[in-house]
Amino acid sequence: xxxxxxxxxxxxxxxxxxxxxxxxxxxxxxxxxxxxxxxxxxxxxxxxxxxxxxxxxx
Numbered sequence: 063x064x065x066x067x068x069x070x071x072x073x074x075x076x077x078x079x080x081x082x083x084x085x086x087x088x089x090x091x092x093x094x095x096x097x098x099x100x101x102x103x104x105x106x107x108x109x110x111x112x113x114x115x116x117x118x119x120x
Contacts, residue, residue: 068111074104 081097084090 064111064114067107071104071107071111074107075101076104078102078104 078097078099078101082094082101083097085092085094085097
């Protein structure tokens with residue numbers, strides 16, 4: 063399950079980054095903001111998985 067969560071986090075980060083860049087290039091603030099939010103969501107999911115991994119190994 064953790065590998066799925068990590069993959070989902072990486073996917074969200076990548077998708078968010080693409081939306082942010084495309085939104086910025088097109089001057090679409092809504093898309094840029096949505097991308098930033100999605101990237102942040104992926105960052106938080108990744109951080110959660112790192113914390114879970116830290117407690118599993120002990």
